[in-house]
Amino acid sequence: MTIDLEKIRQYFRGDRFAANIGVVIDAVSETSVQCSMVLTENHRNAVGGVQGGAIFTLADFTFAVHCNLAMVSGEPVGATVGQSCAISYLKLTRGAKLLAASTCLSRGRAMSVYRIDVTDDLGAPIAQMTGNAFTIHN
Numbered sequence: 190m191t192i193d194l195e196k197i198r199q200y201f202r203g204d205r206f207a208a209n210i211g212v213v214i215d216a217v218s219e220t221s222v223q224c225s226m227v228l229t230e231n232h233r234n235a236v237g238g239v240q241g242g243a244i245f246t247l248a249d250f251t252f253a254v255h256c257n258l259a260m261v262s263g264e265p266v267g268a269t270v271g272q273s274c275a276i277s278y279l280k281l282t283r284g285a286k287l288l289a290a291s292t293c294l295s296r297g298r299a300m301s302v303y304r305i306d307v308t309d310d311l312g313a314p315i316a317q318m319t320g321n322a323f324t325i326h327n
Contacts, residue, residue, distance in 0.1 A: 190262050192217050197254065200261045207250040210243060214254060215288075222255040222291045228282070238281050239315075245276055248305040248318040251289040255303055256322040267325040269301070274320040284309030299324050 198214050201207070210232070216223040224247060226232075232243040249271065256269040288308050295302040300323060307316040 190219055190259060190264060192219065192258065192262055197258070197261055201250075201254055204250060204253070207246060210246060212247055212250050217254070217258065219258070220293065222251050222258070224251040224254065224289045226287045228285055228287065239287070241278060244278065244287065244307055244316050245318070247287055247289045248276060248307055248316060249274070249320070251291045251305050252303050252318065252320040252322070255291040255293065256301055256320075256324075269322045269324040272300075272321045272323045274318055276316055276318040278316045279314045282309040282311075282313065282315050284311040284313065286310040287315060294319075299326065 194217050197217050201214060210226065212224055212226045215225050226247045228239060232239050234240045252271065259266050260268055286309065288310065289305050291303050291305045293301060293303050300321065303320045303322065305318040305320065306314065309315055
């Protein structure tokens, strides 16, 4: 598979929610996707921490990019959608930026499983998500 980072970024600009909260695709390979989000006051909850939904969106977007790399890169497969996921919030962030990195744990013809690790720019583990995906074959 040939991966064109700009083609991937262009395709996922269609995910307006992720774009509106500042999620960006930093790096892509066949084995990993890395995304990030600079934190602003808009990402804070009532007690001053980062809103869980903001962390989840970063992890979920990273998951979506990784499991759709083949389709966006032109391979004859259908879209892959999230079937289920579980996220564990590990620690409050003290950093100014969150980073998410995905790993494919298992990939079959229709079902796949990914792990997304979210850290902050200080290196602290913030969350870990496991996502199960289903590929819709045309």
